Amino acid sequence: MRFGIFYEHQLPKPWNPGDEAKLFHDALEQVVLADRLGYDYAWEVEHHFLEEYSHSSAPEVFLAACAALTKTIRVGHGIRQVIPNYNHPARTAEGLATLDIISRGRLDFGIGEGATRLELGGFGIPAREKRALAIEAAEQIANMMVMDPYPGYEGKGFSFPCRNIVPKPMQSPHPPMWMACTNRDTIKVAASIGVGALAFSFLDPEEAKTWSEIYYGIIKSDQCVPIGHAVNANLAMVSNFSVHPDRETAIRRGQEGFEFFSYAVNALVAHDVYPGRSSLFADFQKSRAASDDEIVAASKAAARNANGIGTPDDIREHIKGFRDAGVDQVIFLQQAGRNKHDHICESLELFAAEVMPAFKAEVAEREAKKARELEPFLVAAMARKKWMKPLADHEIPVVPSSRPKAQINQAS
Numbered sequence: 001m002r003f004g005i006f007y008e009h010q011l012p013k014p015w016n017p018g019d020e021a022k023l024f025h026d027a028l029e030q031v032v033l034a035d036r037l038g039y040d041y042a043w044e045v046e047h048h049f050l051e052e053y054s055h056s057s058a059p060e061v062f063l064a065a066c067a068a069l070t071k072t073i074r075v076g077h078g079i080r081q082v083i084p085n086y087n088h089p090a091r092t093a094e095g096l097a098t099l100d101i102i103s104r105g106r107l108d109f110g111i112g113e114g115a116t117r118l119e120l121g122g123f124g125i126p127a128r129e130k131r132a133l134a135i136e137a138a139e140q141i142a143n144m145m146v147m148d149p150y151p152g153y154e155g156k157g158f159s160f161p162c163r164n165i166v167p168k169p170m171q172s173p174h175p176p177m178w179m180a181c182t183n184r185d186t187i188k189v190a191a192s193i194g195v196g197a198l199a200f201s202f203l204d205p206e207e208a209k210t211w212s213e214i215y216y217g218i219i220k221s222d223q224c225v226p227i228g229h230a231v232n233a234n235l236a237m238v239s240n241f242s243v244h245p246d247r248e249t250a251i252r253r254g255q256e257g258f259e260f261f262s263y264a265v266n267a268l269v270a271h272d273v274y275p276g277r278s279s280l281f282a283d284f285q286k287s288r289a290a291s292d293d294e295i296v297a298a299s300k301a302a303a304r305n306a307n308g309i310g311t312p313d314d315i316r317e318h319i320k321g322f323r324d325a326g327v328d329q330v331i332f333l334q335q336a337g338r339n340k341h342d343h344i345c346e347s348l349e350l351f352a353a354e355v356m357p358a359f360k361a362e363v364a365e366r367e368a369k370k371a372r373e374l375e376p377f378l379v380a381a382m383a384r385k386k387w388m389k390p391l392a393d394h395e396i397p398v399v400p401s402s403r404p405k406a407q408i409n410q411a412s
Contacts, residue, residue, distance in 0.1 A: 001319065001359040001366075002329040004041030005034050005348070006078060006238060007062070008054040010336055012260065012281030020055060026341040028065055030334070033345055035070035037352035038360065041108065042066050043078030043198075043331055048086075049118045052280040053264040060095050067103035075103050078198055078331075079112030079180045082137040083130060084158040085123040086114070089137045093144035093165045100169035107171070110178035110198050111138040116268045118275070133157040135193060138177070139227035143388050145174040146229050151391045162397050173229035178236070187211050191218035194226030194381055196234035198331075202262070202307070205321030208237055212326030219374070224381040231378045234328045239318070240308035241332035242339070243347040243355075247310045248296045254309045254347075255295055257337025260284050281337070308332070312354040319359060328370075 011023050031042045044062050047054035056062065063075045077096075081087055087095075100107040113134035114120050120127050136157050144150045149164035169175055178196035181187050190197040197215055199208075212235055218224055219233050242254025263284045290298075299310070308318055322330050332351075334344045 001323050001327075001362065002040040002236075003351075003356060003359075004043050004076070004236065004329055004331040005030065005039060006043045006045070006331045006333050007056060007335055008045050008047070008261070008333075009056040009062075010053060010257075010261070010264075011055050012052050012338055013278065023055065024062065026344075027062070027335060028069060030341070030344055030348065031066045031073065032069050034348055035073040037348060038356065039073055039348070039352070041074045041076050041329065041331065042070075043076040043108075043110070045078055046081045046086075046112065047114075047119065048081075049122055049275065050116065050268060051276070051278040053268060060099060063107075064099055064102055067099065067106065072106075074106045074108055075099070076108035076178070077110050078108075078178070079110035081114055081119075082111045082141060083113055083123075083125055083133045084137055085125050089141045089158060090144060090160060090163070090165060092137075093141045094167075096141070096175060097145055097165070097167045097169040100171055100175050101167060105170035107169070107175040108178060108196075109141075109175045110180060111135075111195070112180040118268065118273055129156075131189070135189075135227060138179075138195075142174055142177065142228040145169055147388065147390060149391065149396060151388060152397075161399075162391065176230075176232040176234075177228045178232065178234070184211065184214060187215050188218060191215045192223050192225065194219070194224050194228060194231040194233075194385075196232040196236065199235065199237040201238070202240065203237060205325045208322055208327055209325035211235070211237075216326065219381070220377040222380075222384065224377075225384045225386065226381055231381050233374055233378065235326065236329035236331050237322060237327050238331045238333050239322070241315075241334040241347060241351075242309040242343070243312060243315055243350045245311060245350070247299055247314065250310050250314075250347075251296050251299060252292050253343045254336075254339060255292060256288075257335075257339040258307075258309070258333065259288065260337035261333065263287065312350060315351060316355050316358075319355065323359065323362075 007027055009023055011019060034042060044059040045054060045056050046059045048057050059077055066075050080092060082092060096109055111134055113130040136155055140153050144165040149162055152162040153160050178198045179190040181190055181197045181199045182201050187197050199211060215235050240258045242250045244250035260281060264280050267280060319330060334347060
């Protein structure tokens with residue numbers, strides 16, 4: 001089992017001077033700590049205009065800082081908005097390759113499309129076309145990172161001439177590709193295009209097992225036709241995360257933040273929004289169904305807390321459920337709502353000391369067995385890939401000089 005941490009950069013109101021700066025620098029400290037403790041991934045989302053919910057509008061900057069400050073933890077776009085209106089594919093390919101070099105080959109590339117009218121409308125993206133536009137762009141981004149030169153493309157979402165995209169990434173053929181998934185249908189899409197599934201839904205182990213069976217069933221079938229130059233067969237799931245030797249303390253430190261995260265996701269899709277006048281956290285507090293005291297009382301009646309918030313023993317059983325369901329990585333959403341920096345660091349340290357070692361000890365054997373089992377299916381999938389035809393030297397078009405030929409002749 002691999003373990004990651006995940007950032008939306010949430011900042012509930014009211015805002016005080018310096019709050020945003022503290023939020024980002026605290027997050028950097030947390031990533032450095034996670035690197036030292038042996039966590040495997042630091043994931044950062046990309047959202048735009050979603051005040052309070054996500055101030056992570058430039059993940060490439062944050063991830064570059066993470067890469068420069070760490071040694072072994074992988075840095076992941078979880079996700080990069082790849083539709084051309086958000087980020088032109090050539091610019092995304094350039095940025096990914098540069099970040100892969102800066103991180104010395106520690107980059108993972110998750111693709112996404114956005115879900116809210118705030119984002120899609122802000123960039124003039126038709127909601128009904130976003131999935132097709134994202135997959136089209138992601139396939140060409142992979143081609144741009146690999147091909148020398150990139151032959152050019154005429155498509156629905158964008159067109160681009162023949163150019164050689166530089167630099168090229170350190171990882172061969174390119175950083176592992178993933179896709180954001182929120183339901184069974186998107187799990188099917190991720191598997192069908194041969195990319196890892198970043199499951200941003202909070203599931204119990206039983207439902208996680210169903211998602212795993214769906215995902216790997218398609219990976220092993222003739223429905224898998226990769227868009228990248230390699231298949232990344234992996235399933236990662238997001239989990240709540242607040243760990244303390246005392247369960248009541250873990251709940252009081254973390255429960256409200258994670259409830260706010262879930263509330264905000266739904267509210268941003270379902271409710272009207274006035275830009276610059278967000279009241280997400282205030283609305284959440286008014287709507288909250290149960291207080292911390294009531295949640296604590298309910299947890300005392302249970303054998304354990306089963307949602308990623310609790311004691312090391314609680315979390316150990318929580319992770320076992322995901323492991324047995326066939327999940328490859330658990331990504332902890334430790335920064336949510338008003339969760340405090342010190343509490344986040346304490347949770348990261350306690351989990352690394354008391355829970356992580358046993359699961360990390362299983363990684364090599366588990367992943368080697370999985371690789372052996374999947375190898376023939378991945379070979380078959382790559383044989384189905386629709387490859388972009390490279391250009392022979394005589395086919396590479398000439399890009400004419402910007403100076404008129406008469407001026408060139410005179411200068412010579």
